[in-house]
Amino acid sequence: MDNLCPHFIIFPFMSQGHTIPLLYLCRLLRRHSITITIVTTAGNSPRIRPSLRDIDVSLLELPFPENVDGVPPGVENTDKLPSMSCFLPFVKSTKLMQKNFEQALETLHPPVSCIISDGFLGWTLKSAQKFSVLRVVFTGMSNFSYTMYQILETENPHACTKSPDEPFVISSHFPKIKLTRNDFQPPEVKPSLTSGPYVDFMLEQFKSTEMSHGIIVDSFYELESCYADFWNKKFGPKAFCIGPLCMAAAALPREDVETPCRYMQWLDEKWDKGEDVLYVAFGSQAEVATEQLLEIANGLEESHVNFLWALKSKGLEENFKERVKNRGRVVKEWVDQLEILRHDAVKGFLSHCGWNSVMESISARVPLLALPLMAEQHVNARFVAEVIGVGLRTMPRGRTVRGFVEAEEVERKVRELMGGEKGAEVRKKAAEYGGAACEAMKEGGSSWRTLDLLIADVYEKVVHAKHCS
Numbered sequence: 001m002d003n004l005c006p007h008f009i010i011f012p013f014m015s016q017g018h019t020i021p022l023l024y025l026c027r028l029l030r031r032h033s034i035t036i037t038i039v040t041t042a043g044n045s046p047r048i049r050p051s052l053r054d055i056d057v058s059l060l061e062l063p064f065p066e067n068v069d070g071v072p073p074g075v076e077n078t079d080k081l082p083s084m085s086c087f088l089p090f091v092k093s094t095k096l097m098q099k100n101f102e103q104a105l106e107t108l109h110p111p112v113s114c115i116i117s118d119g120f121l122g123w124t125l126k127s128a129q130k131f132s133v134l135r136v137v138f139t140g141m142s143n144f145s146y147t148m149y150q151i152l153e154t155e156n157p158h159a160c161t162k163s164p165d166e167p168f169v170i171s172s173h174f175p176k177i178k179l180t181r182n183d184f185q186p187p188e189v190k191p192s193l194t195s196g197p198y199v200d201f202m203l204e205q206f207k208s209t210e211m212s213h214g215i216i217v218d219s220f221y222e223l224e225s226c227y228a229d230f231w232n233k234k235f236g237p238k239a240f241c242i243g244p245l246c247m248a249a250a251a252l253p254r255e256d257v258e259t260p261c262r263y264m265q266w267l268d269e270k271w272d273k274g275e276d277v278l279y280v281a282f283g284s285q286a287e288v289a290t291e292q293l294l295e296i297a298n299g300l301e302e303s304h305v306n307f308l309w310a311l312k313s314k315g316l317e318e319n320f321k322e323r324v325k326n327r328g329r330v331v332k333e334w335v336d337q338l339e340i341l342r343h344d345a346v347k348g349f350l351s352h353c354g355w356n357s358v359m360e361s362i363s364a365r366v367p368l369l370a371l372p373l374m375a376e377q378h379v380n381a382r383f384v385a386e387v388i389g390v391g392l393r394t395m396p397r398g399r400t401v402r403g404f405v406e407a408e409e410v411e412r413k414v415r416e417l418m419g420g421e422k423g424a425e426v427r428k429k430a431a432e433y434g435g436a437a438c439e440a441m442k443e444g445g446s447s448w449r450t451l452d453l454l455i456a457d458v459y460e461k462v463v464h465a466k467h468c469s
């Protein structure tokens with residue numbers, strides 16, 4: 001009978017932003033009594049184990065490849081890379097884990113029935129095919145972004161634009177959605193960039209995704225219904241909306257539980273005084289230029305709002321902290337972003353608009369101020385500010401999409417978000433969608449039912465394989 005019990009392999013990419021949502025997914029799957037094994041490396045398991053203390057999940061460690069050109073010795077997570085120039089050799093090196101991965105799969109009981117792996121680990125599709133099991137992809141993108149990128153590739157709506165910042169209607173199916181070439185990453189909008197190491201690698205991952213059984217989307221149907229329906233009808237593989245994943249559990253355990261959480265104490269103090277706080281963070285991967293950091297800092301200072309800024313990089317003026325000490329706090333250590341956003345004092349989020357951050361903010365009913373930096377973040381920013389209206393957006397100098405955001409713009413938009421009329425409007429919208437997210441994640445909600453459908457697909461595959469053996 002054990003052989004009919006689905007056994008899911010969860011294989012995150014070695015990056016915090018890619019790992020944490022899949023740890024939340026493990027909790028959802030356990031609620032459905034699914035056997036789970038998480039695959040990681042020895043260097044990453046200490047970060048993962050604390051989140052598994054209260055759930056029955058196995059952890060399988062594989063050796064990370066050694067002596068890889070372009071990857072510093074001992075680095076097993078992207079947040080340890082000295083620069084993003086090391087990213088491509090790092091992510092490509094994971095393919096060297098395939099032999100050990102497949103050998104490990106042979107030893108597991110019950111037998112493996114599904115592999116849920118990150119979109120950067122396209123080689124796991126061949127492993128899934130070897131074991132005749134389903135592979136489902138997780139990339140951390142929204143239905144909206146998936147759909148916009150796919151329309152751009154298949155319909156070429158930007159062909160007649162004369163400049164990277166000239167707006168164009170993305171599709172007759174979505175006549176109100178206007179984007180620019182600069183909203184997308186260059187490889188998608190410049191036909192001349194049809195080759196090269198990065199482009200070739202990404203094309204390989206896209207093909208693996210297309211051949212997989214489906215995509216897990218960290219979103220909920222009520223947020224993106226028309227885009228989810230359009231994707232599943234016209235493109236594929238099937239998108240399973242089973243989020244917000246961050247609502248599967250309380251905030252993850254802090255890495256150093258013995259140390260008092262001073263930034264949370266600071267938020268408590270602000271709440272006790274009846275003072276609202278803006279949370280500021282730009283993710284763990286984006287490299288923000290020093291000049292841009294200074295403009296953001298100056299804008300925050302001149303806005304005269306209370307703020308908590310999670311910032312690991314250097315670049316701020318030495319006396320900045322002293323100047324804002326009564327109302328601003330810069331935190332360089334690891335922070336629990338979800339815990340911060342759920343704090344009653346936090347009333348706004350100045351963010352790069354990575355999709356994890358968007359989902360966490362909506363689930364906490366906190367409106368966003370978008371300052372996108374890379375990848376699909378510009379498309380996410382459009383969605384947040386112009387489509388669903390749960391936030392505002394900063395505009396770079398010269399009104400170009402990809403450019404330098406000046407301090408005056410940061411100041412003006414921060415003031416508007418935290419105390420203006422438009423800020424009140426987007427705060428109301430964030431609360432509405434936050435409530436819808438809560439309903440979606442309840443038993444019987446849309447995300448719960450969609451996860452049931454995915455599990456049913458896997459179970460059907462298991463039963464079919466059993467009958468054919």
